[in-house]
Amino acid sequence: MPQRFKTPNENIVYEQFDKDLVILNLESGQYFGVNEAGAAVWLNLMDGGAPDDIAPTGMAALVAGFIEQLLGFGLIEADAAPPTAHALEITTAPTIEVFDDLSDLIIADPIHDVDIEAGWPTMPEQD
Amino acid sequence: MGTGTGLTDRHDVGAATLGRVTRRVLDQFDDLWSDMPEACSVTASVARIHCRSDVPGYAANVARTLANTGHPSDPDIRLLVIDCDRDGRPGFCWTDRHFNERAIEAATYEQPLRVHYYSPKRFWQIYDRANRIGIQFSHGAEGLPDWDSGSPLRNFLHWGLGSGDTGLIHAGTLAHGKSGVILAGAGGSGKSGTVLSGVMRGLMTVGDDYVLADFRGGLKLRPLFRSMKQDPGGLARIGIEPAQGRTNWQNKVQFLIDDLNSEAFVDEITPRAILLPRISGDGRSRISPGSAQQAFLALAPSGVSQIHGDRRSTVALAGRVARSLPCWHLSLGTDPAEVTRTIRRFLTDGAP
Numbered sequence: 001m002p003q004r005f006k007t008p009n010e011n012i013v014y015e016q017f018d019k020d021l022v023i024l025n026l027e028s029g030q031y032f033g034v035n036e037a038g039a040a041v042w043l044n045l046m047d048g049g050a051p052d053d054i055a056p057t058g059m060a061a062l063v064a065g066f067i068e069q070l071l072g073f074g075l076i077e078a079d080a081a082p083p084t085a086h087a088l089e090i091t092t093a094p095t096i097e098v099f100d101d102l103s104d105l106i107i108a109d110p111i112h113d114v115d116i117e118a119g120w121p122t123m124p125e126q127d
Numbered sequence: 128m129g130t131g132t133g134l135t136d137r138h139d140v141g142a143a144t145l146g147r148v149t150r151r152v153l154d155q156f157d158d159l160w161s162d163m164p165e166a167c168s169v170t171a172s173v174a175r176i177h178c179r180s181d182v183p184g185y186a187a188n189v190a191r192t193l194a195n196t197g198h199p200s201d202p203d204i205r206l207l208v209i210d211c212d213r214d215g216r217p218g219f220c221w222t223d224r225h226f227n228e229r230a231i232e233a234a235t236y237e238q239p240l241r242v243h244y245y246s247p248k249r250f251w252q253i254y255d256r257a258n259r260i261g262i263q264f265s266h267g268a269e270g271l272p273d274w275d276s277g278s279p280l281r282n283f284l285h286w287g288l289g290s291g292d293t294g295l296i297h298a299g300t301l302a303h304g305k306s307g308v309i310l311a312g313a314g315g316s317g318k319s320g321t322v323l324s325g326v327m328r329g330l331m332t333v334g335d336d337y338v339l340a341d342f343r344g345g346l347k348l349r350p351l352f353r354s355m356k357q358d359p360g361g362l363a364r365i366g367i368e369p370a371q372g373r374t375n376w377q378n379k380v381q382f383l384i385d386d387l388n389s390e391a392f393v394d395e396i397t398p399r400a401i402l403l404p405r406i407s408g409d410g411r412s413r414i415s416p417g418s419a420q421q422a423f424l425a426l427a428p429s430g431v432s433q434i435h436g437d438r439r440s441t442v443a444l445a446g447r448v449a450r451s452l453p454c455w456h457l458s459l460g461t462d463p464a465e466v467t468r469t470i471r472r473f474l475t476d477g478a479p
Binding site: 009010011013015016017018020022024026027031033102 | 229232233236313418419420423424427428431438439442443445446449450
């Protein structure tokens with residue numbers, strides 16, 4: 001049965017440039033470079049499609065593997081809603097590269113611990 | 128506790144109650160506004176900012192540091208800056224075990240409310256986008272974040288001036304006439320030194336750290352702050368000897384662009400390209416093609432780390448700017464005058 005996917009939360013954002021795509025995980029600080037075929041698969045997923053089900057002949061396994069990578073990176077999760085049909089035309093393997101060289105910048109906003117008794121929130125003392 | 132509305136009440140808040148409690152405090156805005164002793168009104172490109180404060184000198188610094196130029200077309204914004212240590216004001220108290228700014232951001236994204244909390248200074252900013260009012264709570268004479276003096280009210284400006292077509296970007300700018308470039312890159316890339324050198328040698332700017340990108344009627348860059356900062360070594364390279372003891376928390380000297388060149392600060396630039404500077408150590412500067420992805424990755428991460436509470440908008444704006452302009456790498460030569468000549472030639476003659 002075709003499976004639909006979605007981004008797990010608002011921390012996953014993406015922007016398209018020409019035919020390629022950059023995905024940012026604002027929580028982990030990682031960013032991902034996706035090639036043209038991967039961008040087509042990603043946008044198909046974001047439109048509610050099930051691209052591994054409609055991939056061109058010979059591409060289904062590559063698309064399925066790509067989706068497994070997206071799941072592994074935490075960029076998508078299963079969506080219970082039924083998929084919608086969108087055409088997918090790719091002629092090369094979808095690929096994704098992960099980078100973390102900007103993570104210090106992207107995640108410069110940590111979760112703060114707080115001390116209720118202090119009246120105002122404070123950082124906890126270091127052990 | 129936590130049921131009052133005035134500044135003398137302690138406002139207990141957690142993730143589940145933040146919206147309600149914050150709304151209750153913002154509902155008191157007009158009463159609080161009338162009690163504030165210091166006031167200033169300045170133009171931040173497309174809107175008038177009215178600030179009142181009981182933090183000594185705060186309004187004066189806002190008046191000095193904000194661009195105070197432009198043609199306001201958007202409704203006015205009113206901002207209150209409150210010292211919670213005065214008169215025993217306890218202010219907000221976060222009662223959950225953790226403060227997760229991203230979770231708060233996600234919960235308020237579809238609402239008019241924006242919130243920023245900087246725990247080391249117990250510093251809060253809350254803003255109502257619908258009514259264009261905001262309150263900043265700090266804590267005593269040392270209660271402001273280190274970067275606040277150079278770019279006061281920065282988050283409020285992003286929240287207040289930001290729309291689908293406008294928002295703050297973290298970048299430097301230079302222009303020849305009205306035609307300019309965006310300089311994007313992380314700290315240490317040479318961005319500020321390049322702006323500084325250009326300003327000293329007759330190029331124009333709308334700012335170094337944070338500028339307003341405005342897509343209404345075609346992309347324009349507009350100024351928000353007159354301040355710049357540079358390390359003493361960078362100043363020395365262009366022939367400026369800073370006074371001793373004037374460095375900030377980054378060991379950088381903070382000053383106004385007007386101090387360097389009173390003609391350099393303009394109220395609008397039409398950007399023609401994004402330049403990604405990089406200190407090369409080579410004798411001559413070189414300009415080579417870059418990509419929109421590279422421009423995006425130079426703009427977006429530093430933007431989301433420095434402009435709080437609205438990161439999806441910041442990322443989307445960075446993407447739109449990156450798609451709108453050609454991108455070039457600028458390998459910086461060692462001679463600041465030669466770097467400025469290279470940029471001037473790029474602006475007058477086009478890409479190499």
